[in-house]
Amino acid sequence: MTEKSKALEQGTKEIVIDAKAFGRVAVLCGGLSPERQVSLKSGNRIFTALKDRGVDAVLVDAGDDLVDQLRAVKPERVFLALHGGDGEDGTVQGLLDFLHIPYTGSGVKGSALAMDKCRSKLIWKSMGLPTPEFVMVDKTTDLKAADLPMPCFVKPNGEGSSICTFPVYTREELSSSISRVLGHADQAMVEQLIAGPEYTVAILNGRALPVIRLETDNTFYDYEAKYLSDDTRYHLPSGLTEEKEQELQALSVKAFDGLGCSGWGRVDVMQDDQGRFWLLEVNTIPGMTDHSLVPMAAQAVGYQFADLVLELLRISDEEERSWMPDDISGIATEMS
Template sequence: MIAVLMGGYSAERDISLLSGNAVYESLVKSNIKCFKFDLNKDNITDLWCEKIDKAFIVLHGRGGEDGFIQSELKKRNIPFTGSDEKASNLCMNKAATKEMWNKYDLPLSPSIVAKKGDELNPIYFSLPWAIKPTLEGSSIGISKVSDKKNLEQALENAWQYNDEALIEKWIEGDEYTVSILNNKTLPSIKISSDHDIYDYHSKYFSEKTEYLCPSDLSNAQEKKIQMIALKAFNVMGASGWGRVDFILDSKKNPYLLEINTVPGMTSHSLVPMAAKASNISFEQLILKILNG
């Protein structure tokens, strides 16, 4: 029996419910015995009363993507999809991720960490800046700062989600993403949004956001970002499936943004789109993740 774990209690709960239902319906179509479980802070003990052969984790954000549920499943010897608890926890933290990537000389924009209540270190790189919470996904809490006077408000916005924020050099360019499935890369996707930031609304609800897959990159450029994505994924200890996001500047120089160990699986989601470009149907994709 497969438990499809969805919902959760992070800021990405609504998207997790959409993703989880899509996964559940796909498993049913494939005649896989499964049930869906809407996890919250009060009902996790109910989960352990169920017979579970494997958990399909579709919990986005904290509680699902940060190693918590992976650790709880591991304690009970229940196999699960995706990365283990250690990799999940590391990948969830944008600052820790950048620190790890930096050790492997992967391409990054300069950044510093701003902790709530601590004195801010000097920002050694020029405006504009991207301000983002270190522990949220789906571009929640992100601001673009083009004038120093707006920095404090942007930090307050990010600190609503956790006490640590990343101040990053804003790279002007196009966003691309590379999905990874069982240690292989899928075709990259170029994302064109009508917003300055590819934000929560653009990702999940806007009909004006455009996706190009396969993207507009040359074969050499495509191979380059796929190679970087796979290395970025592997050095974090991630496994199974995931997504690595980039900004490419006007000269097509890539800069790593973040890694997602439980990406969205909605109608607007990018992993299914990349799989489709590789002639992998949604049902096949779900089975590959389940059996990976």
């Protein structure tokens, strides 16, 4: 049975989509976050695909005057291609909810929680899901007194694309790495480093797509490896046994649903030397460039890029944006 047949058997439907039924679609991209350049690439690729399929699409480089921009365009639907910042943390989603404009991807709460790495991990821990140990620090933290995991990754709490993220192997490196992150963000996460292969799992309409294993000659899968390098290796099939692949897919769906995310996204995971998986983060508006992972996974089950874009628009009408994880006991205590 082919991968596409398996996906169809599991419930993925082949649908003939009327492009005109979407009305005018604003593709929001760019924005003001550090991920602006990647967002512009994603937005332009999505816009081109929509136009090629006959959709009345308008490309919008989101600025401080976004409300005026939307008033001028008068979209009947929005395709969100904003990465990081206000575009991915629930702010723009809240505006669109207020304006009663359907949009792709997660709603306010799912977006906000996924962008906040600390709260994502607290929720996963409360659900019994595996995620590396971590400590949050800011400029007032006494680093000499803090019990910080080593080796570790030091990263901003609310950014994606591995921006300003550093692997740290010695105590001597730790202070300078934290200072660099705190020059960019209010809080830094010092997260236990899991040595082993990295995987990513795309989620589409409630289901996990085939797992991709990432391999790079860089120190880790950083910004350059994600978006610029032609030497990064993407293993699909992942090389996992069928049992381990299904285990990872099920874990990723639980992690995604546990944050109240919907529509589509991507879950990033590490595997240790004992074969255990560890959740890193959820990306609610993954990249859609020619180096991006969700289109790659979707293609493995039969979606060409334009088909994927149209499917994301189609399900934007059907998405459940309420936030009701099944098991969130203990979160209030952890956050207090």
